[in-house]
Amino acid sequence: xxxxxxxxxxxxxxxxxxxxxxxxxxxxxxxxxxxxxxxxxxxxxxxxxxxxxxxxxxxxxxxxxxxxxxxxxxxxxxxxxxxxxxxxxxxxxxxxxxxxxxxxxxxxxxxxxxxxxxxxxxxxxxxxxxxxxxxxxxxxxxxxxxxxxxxxxxxxxxxxxxxxxxxxxxxxxxxxxxxxxxxxxxxxxxxxxxxxxxxxxxxxxxxxxxxxxxxxxxxxxxxxxxxxxxxxxxxxxxxxxxxxxxxxxxxxxxxxxxxxxxxxxxxxxxxxxxxxxxxxxxxxxxxxxxxxxxxxxxxxxxxxxxxxxxxxxxxxxxxxxxxxxxxxxxxxxxxxxxxxxxxxxxxxxxxxxxxxxxxxxxxxxxxxxxxxxxxxxxxxxxxxxxxxxxxxxxxx
Ligand code: AMP
Numbered sequence: 001x002x003x004x005x006x007x008x009x010x011x012x013x014x015x016x017x018x019x020x021x022x023x024x025x026x027x028x029x030x031x032x033x034x035x036x037x038x039x040x041x042x043x044x045x046x047x048x049x050x051x052x053x054x055x056x057x058x059x060x061x062x063x064x065x066x067x068x069x070x071x072x073x074x075x076x077x078x079x080x081x082x083x084x085x086x087x088x089x090x091x092x093x094x095x096x097x098x099x100x101x102x103x104x105x106x107x108x109x110x111x112x113x114x115x116x117x118x119x120x121x122x123x124x125x126x127x128x129x130x131x132x133x134x135x136x137x138x139x140x141x142x143x144x145x146x147x148x149x150x151x152x153x154x155x156x157x158x159x160x161x162x163x164x165x166x167x168x169x170x171x172x173x174x175x176x177x178x179x180x181x182x183x184x185x186x187x188x189x190x191x192x193x194x195x196x197x198x199x200x201x202x203x204x205x206x207x208x209x210x211x212x213x214x215x216x217x218x219x220x221x222x223x224x225x226x227x228x229x230x231x232x233x234x235x236x237x238x239x240x241x242x243x244x245x246x247x248x249x250x251x252x253x254x255x256x257x258x259x260x261x262x263x264x265x266x267x268x269x270x271x272x273x274x275x276x277x278x279x280x281x282x283x284x285x286x287x288x289x290x291x292x293x294x295x296x297x298x299x300x301x302x303x304x305x306x307x308x309x310x311x312x313x314x315x316x317x318x319x320x321x322x323x324x325x326x327x328x329x330x331x332x333x334x335x336x337x338x339x340x341x342x343x344x345x346x347x348x349x350x351x352x353x354x355x356x357x358x359x360x361x362x363x364x365x366x367x368x369x370x371x372x373x374x375x376x377x378x379x380x381x382x383x384x385x386x387x388x389x390x391x392x393x394x395x396x
Pocket of ligand 1: 194195196197200218219220221237292293294316317318319320321322323354355356
């Protein structure tokens with residue numbers, strides 16, 4: 001972590017510490033239904049308050065156009081207090097008089113949540129006026145929200161240029177895990193890329209072929225590769241127009257010394273629904289009225305054999321239509337193998353993006369991975385090899 005300034009470098013005692021957090025939690029009728037993201041910020045808030053700092057939390061919620069009552073952070077402040085075991089005050093604006101008064105009342109070791117930063121247009125536009133209005137409220141800035149670091153907004157990037165800036169604990173763990181997985185990994189590195197379409201993951205595939213030793217392609221996107229290689233994929237989800245792109249990716253990988261692993265057998269059905277009658281066939285024998293919905297047992301065994309030979313795994317996307325039983329089998333089997341090898345100390349494994357967390361939770365495997373990122377877009381941009389503005393601003 002030497003590349004970034006962290007809370008270890010910050011003297012927070014007696015200071016007003018503006019902490020950018022991710023509170024975009026799922027809500028139902030004003031109640032938080034999954035508090036994973038709230039629990040993730042606890043180490044940072046505790047660290048700051050226990051060292052006598054004044055924790056002032058900044059976050060956005062939803063995509064409001066101006067002030068919209070149903071996108072207020074007020075209900076989350078209550079949940080936050082209960083979760084952190086610490087009273088969390090709330091100010092109904094993130095800048096101006098209400099915010100300044102609430103900050104002035106805050107004592108050392110206390111916490112305050114400011115209202116949704118996106119109630120002001122200056123947040124997403126990252127205007128100097130809005131950044132200054134926020135900066136007035138703090139002495140130092142801590143970014144603990146990797147999931148919003150791909151956006152150069154006032155509270156995710158602008159503030160880092162006006163106040164001394166540090167990575168929070170959750171940001172630090174994420175950067176640490178991601179660095180170990182792709183920037184300075186133990187080799188060989190195997191990447192699993194699954195999911196629906198090649199078109200949404202072109203940059204990601206391009207970046208990974210240059211960085212990893214083995215690239216396992218699964219899910220609907222594998223069909224595009226199989227079709228490009230001349231296999232009949234029947235009525236499978238397939239982007240036939242991307243055949244030249246798929247062939248180019250295979251060629252680039254070859255030049256880069258990255259081995260591409262595609263399914264050798266598949267589970268096919270005539271209907272896209274749970275428990276549809278199905279059969280396992282080699283990739284050469286898909287009938288024209290069938291669709292590929294999962295990788296088959298020989299493919300699972302092949303991937304497991306490859307896993308035995310690598311030291312690092314990066315995972316994004318499911319192997320099949322994992323929401324429909326039994327087409328979750330390959331995703332579940334391979335995810336469990338990765339989790340077991342990680343728990344046995346043979347692997348470092350990092351997963352994230354889109355449906356990946358849901359797929360690994362479904363497989364009951366997420367807990368076994370070294371790190372599972374709940375950041376969607378930011379994780380994918382990182383896999384694409386892009387610099388994230390919120391992260392770059394924290395570099396030493
Ligand atoms: P993504 O968001 O790109 O990671 O794609 C995830 C989605 O891909 C999941 O909803 C899966 O059901 C779907 N998917 C994976 N494999 C297949 C397949 N062979 N046919 C249709 N959909 C698939």
